[in-house]
Amino acid sequence: MATLMEVARRAGVSIASASRALNGESASPRTVELVTAAARELAYVPDARARGLKRGSTGQLAFGVADVGNHVYVEMMRAVEDAVRAEGYRVLISSVGSTVETEVELLRSLASGYVDGLIISPLRVDDELLAELAQLRVPVVVVGLLPQPGGFDNVRANSAAGVALAVEHLLETGRRRIGFVNGPEDTTPGRVRGEAFGAACDRTGVVERRAVASDFTFAAGLLAARQLLGAAAAAGEPLDAVVAANDLIAAGTYHAAAEQGLTIPSDLAVVGMDDSALAAQLLPTLTSVDLGAAVRGRHAAELLLARLREPGRPAQSVVVEPALIVRSSTAAPDGAVPSVAAPATTAPATTAPSTAGPPYEAGDPT
Amino acid sequence: MATLMEVARRAGVSIASASRALNGESASPRTVELVTAAARELAYVPDARARGLKRGSTGQLAFGVADVGNHVYVEMMRAVEDAVRAEGYRVLISSVGSTVETEVELLRSLASGYVDGLIISPLRVDDELLAELAQLRVPVVVVGLLPQPGGFDNVRANSAAGVALAVEHLLETGRRRIGFVNGPEDTTPGRVRGEAFGAACDRTGVVERRAVASDFTFAAGLLAARQLLGAAAAAGEPLDAVVAANDLIAAGTYHAAAEQGLTIPSDLAVVGMDDSALAAQLLPTLTSVDLGAAVRGRHAAELLLARLREPGRPAQSVVVEPALIVRSSTAAPDGAVPSVAAPATTAPATTAPSTAGPPYEAGDPT
DNA sequence: CACGTTCTTGTAAACGTTTACAAGAGGGCC
DNA sequence: GGCCCTCTTGTAAACGTTTACAAGAACGTG
Numbered sequence: 064m065a066t067l068m069e070v071a072r073r074a075g076v077s078i079a080s081a082s083r084a085l086n087g088e089s090a091s092p093r094t095v096e097l098v099t100a101a102a103r104e105l106a107y108v109p110d111a112r113a114r115g116l117k118r119g120s121t122g123q124l125a126f127g128v129a130d131v132g133n134h135v136y137v138e139m140m141r142a143v144e145d146a147v148r149a150e151g152y153r154v155l156i157s158s159v160g161s162t163v164e165t166e167v168e169l170l171r172s173l174a175s176g177y178v179d180g181l182i183i184s185p186l187r188v189d190d191e192l193l194a195e196l197a198q199l200r201v202p203v204v205v206v207g208l209l210p211q212p213g214g215f216d217n218v219r220a221n222s223a224a225g226v227a228l229a230v231e232h233l234l235e236t237g238r239r240r241i242g243f244v245n246g247p248e249d250t251t252p253g254r255v256r257g258e259a260f261g262a263a264c265d266r267t268g269v270v271e272r273r274a275v276a277s278d279f280t281f282a283a284g285l286l287a288a289r290q291l292l293g294a295a296a297a298a299g300e301p302l303d304a305v306v307a308a309n310d311l312i313a314a315g316t317y318h319a320a321a322e323q324g325l326t327i328p329s330d331l332a333v334v335g336m337d338d339s340a341l342a343a344q345l346l347p348t349l350t351s352v353d354l355g356a357a358v359r360g361r362h363a364a365e366l367l368l369a370r371l372r373e374p375g376r377p378a379q380s381v382v383v384e385p386a387l388i389v390r391s392s393t394a395a396p397d398g399a400v401p402s403v404a405a406p407a408t409t410a411p412a413t414t415a416p417s418t419a420g421p422p423y424e425a426g427d428p429t
Numbered sequence: 430m431a432t433l434m435e436v437a438r439r440a441g442v443s444i445a446s447a448s449r450a451l452n453g454e455s456a457s458p459r460t461v462e463l464v465t466a467a468a469r470e471l472a473y474v475p476d477a478r479a480r481g482l483k484r485g486s487t488g489q490l491a492f493g494v495a496d497v498g499n500h501v502y503v504e505m506m507r508a509v510e511d512a513v514r515a516e517g518y519r520v521l522i523s524s525v526g527s528t529v530e531t532e533v534e535l536l537r538s539l540a541s542g543y544v545d546g547l548i549i550s551p552l553r554v555d556d557e558l559l560a561e562l563a564q565l566r567v568p569v570v571v572v573g574l575l576p577q578p579g580g581f582d583n584v585r586a587n588s589a590a591g592v593a594l595a596v597e598h599l600l601e602t603g604r605r606r607i608g609f610v611n612g613p614e615d616t617t618p619g620r621v622r623g624e625a626f627g628a629a630c631d632r633t634g635v636v637e638r639r640a641v642a643s644d645f646t647f648a649a650g651l652l653a654a655r656q657l658l659g660a661a662a663a664a665g666e667p668l669d670a671v672v673a674a675n676d677l678i679a680a681g682t683y684h685a686a687a688e689q690g691l692t693i694p695s696d697l698a699v700v701g702m703d704d705s706a707l708a709a710q711l712l713p714t715l716t717s718v719d720l721g722a723a724v725r726g727r728h729a730a731e732l733l734l735a736r737l738r739e740p741g742r743p744a745q746s747v748v749v750e751p752a753l754i755v756r757s758s759t760a761a762p763d764g765a766v767p768s769v770a771a772p773a774t775t776a777p778a779t780t781a782p783s784t785a786g787p788p789y790e791a792g793d794p795t
Numbered sequence: 796c797a798c799g800t801t802c803t804t805g806t807a808a809a810c811g812t813t814t815a816c817a818a819g820a821g822g823g824c825c
Numbered sequence: 826g827g828c829c830c831t832c833t834t835g836t837a838a839a840c841g842t843t844t845a846c847a848a849g850a851a852c853g854t855g
Contacts, residue, residue, distance in 0.1 A: 064566050066841060077805045082843060091803060106564045112478040112487075112542040113841035116810045121478075123543070131522065132503045132706065140497060144524065153538065156497065156522040158510065172519060176477035176811095177489070177543055198472045200430050281710050314710045321712055340498065344647050344680045346687060346712060432811060443835045448813060457833060479811035482840045542841095 065105035074101040085109070115176060124152050124367065125173045127159040127166070127183040133279065133311070134339035135356045136184065139206070142360030143182060150368055152179070163187060167195045174199040180371055182206060182363045186250040186279075202370040204363045208251045216366040217380045220354035222252060222336065223259035225385035229306045229334040229352050230263040232387055236395045238304035238332050240270045242295065244287045244316060246279040246308040253279075256308050256336070272302060276312055284315025292319050292331075303331060303396065310335040310342050313349055313392075332393040347391035355383035431471035440467040451475070481542060490518050490733065491539045493525040493532070493549040499645065499677070500705035501722045502550065505572065508726030509548060516734055518545070529553060533561045540565040546737055548572060548729045552616040552645075568736040570729045574617045582732040583746045586720035588618060588702065589625035591751035595672045595700040595718050596629040598753055602761045604670035604698050606636045608661065610653045610682060612645040612674040619645075622674050622702070638668060642678055650681025658685050658697075669697060669762070676701035676708050679715055679758075698759040713757035721749035 071081035074097040084090040084098035101107075115121040126143055128136040144154045157173065159166040166185060174181060181199070184206040185192065196203050196215065204216040233241055243260045246253040257273075264271040274291035276283035284307060295302045305320075307313035313335030317327060325331045327347055335342055338353035362381045370376060437447035440463040450456040450464035467473075481487040492509055494502040510520045523539065525532040532551060540547060547565070550572040551558065562569050562581065570582040599607055609626045612619040623639075630637040640657035642649035650673060661668045671686075673679035679701030683693060691697045693713055701708055704719035728747045736742060 067843095068841075078842085079806080079844075080804060083804090086843085088844095089803065094803080108537055108541045108564075108566070110482070110542045110841050111538065112482040113810090114843075116476070116478040116482060116812090116841085117843045119810080121543075122538075125521075131497075131506060132500065134498065137498045140524070153523075153535065155491075156524070157519075158506070158522070169519065171474055172477065172488075175474045176479070176481075177487075198474075200474070281706065311710075317712055318710075340647065341707075341710070344677075344684075344707070344711075346683055433813095434811075444812085445814075445836075446834060449834090452813085454814095455833065460833080476811050479840085480813075482811085482842090483813045485840080 065107045067107070067109065070098060070101045070105055070107050073105065074098045112176075120179050121177060122152055123155060123178045124180045124182070125155045125157055125178040127157045127169065127173075127181060127185075129159060129184060129186040130279070131156065131158045133309075134341060135309070135337045135354075138339070138356040139184065139360035139363070142357040143364045146361050146364035147368060152368075159183065159185065163189060163192050166192065170195060170199060170203075174201045174203075180204075180367045182367055186252065188251055202367060202374070204367045204370075206359055206363050208255060212380060214378055216363075216370060216378050218359045218362045218366065218383065219380075220359060220383050221385055222256055222352075222354055223262075225336055225352040225354055225387075226256050226259035226306065227263045228385055228387045229336070230260070230267065230269065232350070232389070232393060233304045233306070233332055233334065234267055234269065236332065236393055238396075240272070240295070240300060240302045240304070242272045242274070242291050242302040242305045244284055244291055244305060244307045244312050245273065245275045246283075246312065247277060248275055250279075253308065260306065270300070272300075276308070276315075279309050279311060281311045281315050284312030285318050286315070288312070288316040288319035289322065292316075292323050292325070296323065304333070304393075305331060306334045306336075308336060310337050310339045310349060310351055313351070314341060314345060317345060317349075328392050328394045329396055332396075334393060338388045342388070342390065345392075347394075350390045350393040351388050353386045353388050355385065358383050431473045433473070433475065436464065436467045436471055436473050439471065440464045478542075486545050487543060488518055489521060489544045490546045490548070491521045491523055491544040493523045493535065493539070493547060493551075495525060495550060495552040496645070497522065497524045499675075500707060501675070501703045501720075504705070504722040505550065505726035505729070508723040509730045512727050512730035513734060518734075525549065525551065529555060529558050532558065536561060536565060536569075540567045540569075546570075546733045548733055552618065554617055568733060568740070570733045570736075572725055572729050574621060578746060580744055582729075582736060582744050584725045584729045584732065584749065585746075586725060586749050587751055588622055588718075588720055589628075591702055591718035591720055591753075592622050592625035592672065593629045594751055594753045595702070596626070596633065596635065598716070598755070598759060599670045599672070599698055599700065600633055600635065602698065602759055604759075604762075606638070606661070606666060606668045606670070608638045608640070608657050608668040608671045610650055610657055610671060610673045610678050611639065611641045612649075612678065613643060614641055616645075619674065626672065636666070638666075642674070642681075645675050645677060647677045647681050650678030651684050652681070654678070654682040654685035655688065658682075658689055658691070662689065670699070670759075671697060672700045672702075674702055676703045676705045676715060676717055679717070680707060680711060683711060683715075694758050694760045695762050698762070700759060704754045708754070708756065711758075713760075716756045716759040717754050719752045719754050721751065724749050 067081055068078050071078040074081060076094055080094055081098045084095045124147055126140055140156055157169060159169050180201050181203045206218045208219050209217055245257045248254050248257055272295050274287040276287035305316050307316050313333050316333050320327055320331050327333055335349045335351035338351040342349040342351040366379060433447055434444050437444040442460055446460055447464050450461045490513055492506055506522055513520060523535060525535050546567050547569045572584045574585050575583055611623045614620050614623055638661055640653040642653035671682050673682050679699050682699050686693055686697050693699055701715045701717035704717040708715040708717040732745055
């Protein structure tokens with residue numbers, strides 16, 4: 064309500080002196096005292112818009128996520144917040160919906176002066192979106208796989224390697240007929256994970272069977288898993304393991320298994336992806352592939368901060384390698400000891416930025 | 430990057446005409462065409478700060494939550510977003526941390542021009558916070574219980590009634606020795622729920638036993654429930670039911686029960702609160718008290734919109750009544766039919782704004 | 796005492812919009 | 826043809842800050 068002009072008048076100084084006194088620039092002790100007193104009395108709060116307009120920066124960053132209900136993004140967000148707090152930035156979270164249109168509109172509005180930089184983690188990335196990003200007046204870091212490398216600061220998981228980890232672990236613990244419940248295959252993660260599962264099965268000769276959920280959610284996962292398990296049983300080839308494209312879908316698989324009288328892990332092993340909080344909360348606890356959400360968040364924040372400091376630097380890509388977190392849902396079916404001594408958990412690999420070497424060597428990350 | 434001045438120059442008109450043409454005010458068709466073409470070519474995006482500074486509004490609202498990891502807030506947030514979208518507002522989410530200091534700092538900064546209004550749902554409310562809220566230059570709606578009624582637009586759950594619902598349901602299904610795992614008692618919800626549990630037990634003569642978690646989280650709930658169940662068993666008076674102060678704590682209770690070899694629901698019934706997504710994802714599915722998160726979010730949004738339209742209107746309070754959502758975790762221990770026919774779910778009560786009548790009639794809501 | 800140096804202060808010009816006001820253009824009507 | 830009315834346009838003043846610049850004050854030094 065109170066403006067700087069009123070504060071200055073009350074303190075009996077010019078508006079410039081008031082500004083300087085409040086911002087710690089050269090001002091006599093007496094002026095500082097007068098101005099701060101006046102400001103306190105008037106409950107003066109500087110107008111962020113005017114300040115931003117003049118200074119050209121706001122001290123705020125935004126994190127645009129596809130689904131605020133997914134705990135993966137919560138972890139990323141916390142990591143981002145921790146990383147940027149030290150530099151004095153604040154983080155606003157924004158749900159960008161799942162369509163490109165709403166996403167574009169939101170990005171434009173945020174980037175038009177409310178924030179100094181953006182981190183976005185979209186489910187669907189197309190050229191229209193990228194063209195839009197390139198035109199924004201603030202730097203953007205994209206978390207997720209881009210259609211073509213370069214051009215943007217970018218952090219991604221190697222979810223193909225993650226799927227391979229899951230399949231290998233199941234083989235080592237004696238499973239042979241493995242199903243896969245994917246997320247929508249028109250999303251980048253869905254496509255990549257689906258291809259990786261096929262490749263892993265081909266490589267190992269595993270009997271595979273698949274279903275596709277309409278979304279990366281519990282409800283969609285339940286429906287798809289129900290269909291997957293039912294079809295396999297009806298064909299006389301019941302599955303002994305399921306890999307789910309994320310932990311929510313894995314939770315849906317738990318319920319589908321229970322409906323069919325299957326016990327986890329003795330009848331059916333389940334592996335999730337993301338290692339979200341849910342994995343430790345389910346019973347039995349869920350073996351899950353940690354795709355390094357927090358690590359990705361931290362890297363994204365660091366890339367953004369670096370670019371804010373040095374706008375002209377070349378775009379960088381970081382790939383975060385997965386780690387398998389073994390829990391109860393994949394215990395060996397008959398008490399047989401798995402071929403590798405499985406510790407309770409495997410420490411997640413926090414890969415250093417892969418600045419050297421070809422960025423796509425690990426094969427279709429995300 | 431491009432400013433309105435450059436657009437105007439390119440279109441060969443004055444800056445004022447350019448502004449009018451883009452904002453749909455009186456302008457000749459020819460001017461509109463020239464200006465929009467120039468704007469498109471230059472990829473012009475209006476500077477939100479300058480516009481906000483002049484117009485006095487931003488079209489953005491903020492939702493400040495205590496814990497972005499808690500699904501309750503996700504549901505509230507979605508409801509808020511749905512309700513305000515129609516009016517053309519966008520919602521930014523901000524994690525306010527759990528301390529009053531960080532909260533105050535954040536509120537100040539947001540309210541200093543980035544948003545037109547705020548909805549906050551703090552865990553701890555004290556007079557310092559309220560004094561700060563009163564000085565903000567934008568309207569605020571508080572979701573949660575206030576120390577004294579009035580002064581602010583306010584939405585709250587009746588969580589005391591919710592606890593009573595839970596206890597009564599357990600009694601009706603034959604449970605007699607009921608434990609309670611509360612959240613921190615220095616938070617408003619923790620205090621209210623603890624008092625309500627004591628009152629419900631006194632009223633019904635139930636044998637009670639309690640533990641307090643250090644936080645409304647899974648990990649804290651697991652520790653507290655472990656201690657609660659262990660102490661009761663050691664005393665030779667094992668519990669046959671537990672009420673948890675929220676669903677995350679209930680999930681922790683599931684794990685504590687499993688550790689002690691207790692089966693849910695035959696050995697131990699569990700009731701959660703919030704009816705978050707987790708309740709349906711756990712196995713067995715969790716009976717939970719729906720405190721109307723989405724309904725509260727919608728009401729909060731409506732109160733805020735109403736105040737933005739009419740700043741001088743009197744502050745209003747809305748109380749949302751709870752509903753018990755019965756699931757598997759409280760099935761009768763020995764197949765006995767509960768005294769009321771329990772449907773799969775009870776529709777949540779969406780109480781209309783209690784504009785008439787004393788606002789605190791329902792007894793310590795939240 | 797004159798002079799240069801440093802420190803503080805005020806004036807005024809930005810930042811990129813919107814908008815009140817006035818002026819000009821074009822037409823209809825008598 | 827003159828007059829009034831409407832429609833469009835440009836000029837300029839805001840919105841609330843920050844900051845370059847110049848001017849003045851205080852002060853030590855030769």
